[in-house]
Amino acid sequence: MFSLGDLYQEVIIDHTKSPRNFGTLDPCNHDAEGFNPLCGDQLHIYVQVDAQNTIEDIKFEGQGCSISTASASLMTQAIKGKSVADFKQLFASFHHMATADLDEKPDEEALGKLAVLAGVKEFPSRIKCATLCWHTLKSALEDAAEPAKTE
Amino acid sequence: MHIEDIRNDFPILDQEIFGHPLVYLDNAATTQKPQCVIDAVRKYYEKDNSNIHRGVHSLSERATRDYEAARETIRHFFNVKSSREVIFTRGTTESINLVASSWGGANVSEGDEILISHMEHHSNIVPWQMLCERTGAKLKVIPMHESGELDMVAYADLLSTRTKLVGIVHMSNALGTINPIKSMIEQAHAVGAKVLVDGAQAAAHIATDIQALDVDFYATSAHKMYGPTGVGVLIAKEELLEAMPPYQGGGDMILMVTFEKTQYNALPHKFEAGTPNIAGVIGFGAALRYIESIGFASIVKREKELLIYATQQAETFTGLRQIGTAKDKACVLSFVLDTVHPHDLGTILDREGVAIRAGHHCAMPVMQFYQVPATARASFSIYNTEQEVDALFAALGKARQMFA
Incomplete structure (x- = not known):
C-alpha cells in the first residue's frame, strides 16, 4: 500500500508552496484554460513557441490543490526548452505513469523529476489533478477552441 | 435515544478504513442506510x-x-x-x-x-x-x-x-x-x-x-x-x-x-x-x-449538540476559516484551511478513516461569493459522536503538519 508520504513527497510540498514559472507570459503565442469540474481546479497556461517548434517559455497561473499545482510547476520545468514533439512523448509517458498498474515502476529515465508524481495512481480521485496541466498544455499547443477538461 | 443502539442500526459503520475506524462525516452528500431499510x-x-x-x-x-x-x-x-x-x-x-x-x-x-x-x-x-x-x-x-x-x-x-x-x-x-x-x-x-x-x-x-x-x-x-x-x-x-x-x-x-x-x-x-x-x-x-x-425532538437536540461541539473546536483551530456561520444552521461545518487545499484535506483525512467532502458541493455560486475554489465539509447525522469530531480535528492537525 502506498502511504500518504508517497503522494505528498517533499518535492511536491515544495512546488506547492513555491510554484515555479507561476504567472502570465507576455508575449505568448499559445494559451489555454483547463478546468477540473469535480474540484473546481482552474489553470491557465501560456506558451511561447519559436519557428523551430521549440517551447521557448512557459508559465501557468490558477487555483488548485497541491497535486495540481505541483504537477503544473514540475511540468513547466520539464518542458521549457523542449520541442513540441518532445512534449508529446513526455505527455504519453506521464499519462502512462499516472494510470499504470500499481506495481509498475515509473520510467525515471524518461520522466526525470516528474516521477515523484507516480504516487497518484494509488489515489484514483486524484489522478485528474495531476494530468490537468498536461491536457491544458496540449490544448494550448493545438489552439483548441474549448477549455481543457479532465472528464 | 442511545447512540450505541442507533449506530448498531447502521451496519456499514462497523468497518475500518486504512486501519482506522470509519468516521463518516459526508452525510450531506448521502446518509447511510439502517438495517430496516x-x-x-x-x-x-x-x-x-x-x-x-x-x-x-x-x-x-x-x-x-x-x-x-x-x-x-x-x-x-x-x-x-x-x-x-x-x-x-x-x-x-x-x-x-x-x-x-x-x-x-x-x-x-x-x-x-x-x-x-x-x-x-x-x-x-x-x-x-x-x-x-x-x-x-x-x-x-x-x-x-x-x-x-x-x-x-x-x-x-x-x-x-x-x-x-x-x-x-x-x-x-x-x-x-x-x-x-x-x-x-x-x-x-x-x-x-x-x-x-x-x-x-x-x-x-x-x-x-x-x-x-x-x-x-x-x-x-x-x-x-x-x-x-x-x-x-x-x-x-x-x-x-x-x-x-x-x-x-x-x-x-x-x-x-x-x-x-x-x-x-x-x-x-x-x-x-x-x-x-x-x-x-x-x-x-x-x-x-x-x-x-427516533423522533425529530431527539434528532434536532442531538444534531445541535454535535454541531456546537464541532464549531467550538473549529473556532480554536489555527488557520481555519468557517464558511457559513448563520445563527440558524444545522449539521454542516464547511471550512477552508489557510495552508492545505480542501482536496488534499480530503485525501489526507481519508487515510485516517475520516470521510468528508471536498469541492464546490454543487453550489458554485456560493464558492464564488466567498471567493474560494472549494471548501472542505464535514456534515453530521444522528449516528455521529463527539469522538468522531475529535478524530476529524486530530486528522486536520496531521494535515496541517504535513504542509507546515
Whole structure:
C-alpha cells in the first residue's frame, strides 16, 4: 500500500508552496484554460513557441490543490526548452505513469523529476489533478477552441 | 435515544478504513442506510418482486400494496393533505425539473420573473435557467450576507407581481443555513407567486409540515433521509397538479390510449410514467418510519449538540476559516484551511478513516461569493459522536503538519 508520504513527497510540498514559472507570459503565442469540474481546479497556461517548434517559455497561473499545482510547476520545468514533439512523448509517458498498474515502476529515465508524481495512481480521485496541466498544455499547443477538461 | 443502539442500526459503520475506524462525516452528500431499510429492499426482491398497478397475481398485489403504503407513509410524514399530492420521482433534481418543465412551461412567459437565492444547489438553478432561456423569463437572485443568511430586505424588494415562482432551499447543503421558509412563502403568496422548496438537505433533520407551510411545490430525496438512492418525491398542491400537463408520457400515466388521443390517468399516476423504482419507494417508506421511531425532538437536540461541539473546536483551530456561520444552521461545518487545499484535506483525512467532502458541493455560486475554489465539509447525522469530531480535528492537525 502506498502511504500518504508517497503522494505528498517533499518535492511536491515544495512546488506547492513555491510554484515555479507561476504567472502570465507576455508575449505568448499559445494559451489555454483547463478546468477540473469535480474540484473546481482552474489553470491557465501560456506558451511561447519559436519557428523551430521549440517551447521557448512557459508559465501557468490558477487555483488548485497541491497535486495540481505541483504537477503544473514540475511540468513547466520539464518542458521549457523542449520541442513540441518532445512534449508529446513526455505527455504519453506521464499519462502512462499516472494510470499504470500499481506495481509498475515509473520510467525515471524518461520522466526525470516528474516521477515523484507516480504516487497518484494509488489515489484514483486524484489522478485528474495531476494530468490537468498536461491536457491544458496540449490544448494550448493545438489552439483548441474549448477549455481543457479532465472528464 | 442511545447512540450505541442507533449506530448498531447502521451496519456499514462497523468497518475500518486504512486501519482506522470509519468516521463518516459526508452525510450531506448521502446518509447511510439502517438495517430496516436494507431489509425492506431485500424483502421486496426476495419475496414480492413484480410490477405494480397491473398484475392480478399475488406478487403484484403485494408489491402494489407496499408501494402505495409507502406513499401513505410519506404523506403522513410530511403532513400532506392527500396522497394524490405525493408523486414519486428519481429524486429532488427530477422533481424540480418536473415543475420547471410542466408547470413552468404552462405558466411562465416573457417578462415574468423566477426568483431563487444565492445559496441554491445547482439542481435549483439550472432547471430555472433552462426555463428562462425557453420562455424569455428573467432569473433573479436573492443575495446573501457574509454569514450565509439571506438578505430578507432584498427579498422583499425583489418580490413583485412579475414574480411567478420563488425557488428556495430549506437548508443549504454547502453552508448549513436554515432559511425562514414560512415567512418567505407568506411574502411570495402575497404577490401571487408560487413557491418551490428544495427540501433535500433539510428533510432528515427538521420536521416539515407541508400544510402548515402552505408550500406549493416541495421536493426531496430518499437517500439523504437514510433511504435508497435514485428515488425521491414531489409534493404539490392538487389543484396545481390537476392543471399541469404531464411531464413524461408512457405506461401507468394513462387511462386510455388510441392513436388519435390519450386520456391521462388520475393523480398521482399522471406524473409517474413507466415502471417506477418500486424497491426504492418501499425502502423510502421504511426510512421515514425509522426517522419517526427516533423522533425529530431527539434528532434536532442531538444534531445541535454535535454541531456546537464541532464549531467550538473549529473556532480554536489555527488557520481555519468557517464558511457559513448563520445563527440558524444545522449539521454542516464547511471550512477552508489557510495552508492545505480542501482536496488534499480530503485525501489526507481519508487515510485516517475520516470521510468528508471536498469541492464546490454543487453550489458554485456560493464558492464564488466567498471567493474560494472549494471548501472542505464535514456534515453530521444522528449516528455521529463527539469522538468522531475529535478524530476529524486530530486528522486536520496531521494535515496541517504535513504542509507546515
